[in-house]
Amino acid sequence: MPLPKKRHSSCRGKKNRTHWKIAKSTLVPCPQCKTLKAPHRVCPVCGAYAGRQAIEIKTKKTEKKKES
Ligand SMILES: [Zn+2]
Numbered sequence: 001m002p003l004p005k006k007r008h009s010s011c012r013g014k015k016n017r018t019h020w021k022i023a024k025s026t027l028v029p030c031p032q033c034k035t036l037k038a039p040h041r042v043c044p045v046c047g048a049y050a051g052r053q054a055i056e057i058k059t060k061k062t063e064k065k066k067e068s
Pocket of ligand 1: 031032046048
């Protein structure tokens, strides 16, 4: 296995890592409730996707209704 001949300084390692950056996530407004959401994903606020209700959003009120 190849081995480095000389040790790099800590400064040199840190200089390499200055290019490591977190990519900013893309957000698009939901067509139904206008809140920002990830593109091509079901809206976590209203549960809409492609102009229809894809999932049911559970809230404390809806959970109580089902129990009684
Ligand atoms: Zn929405």
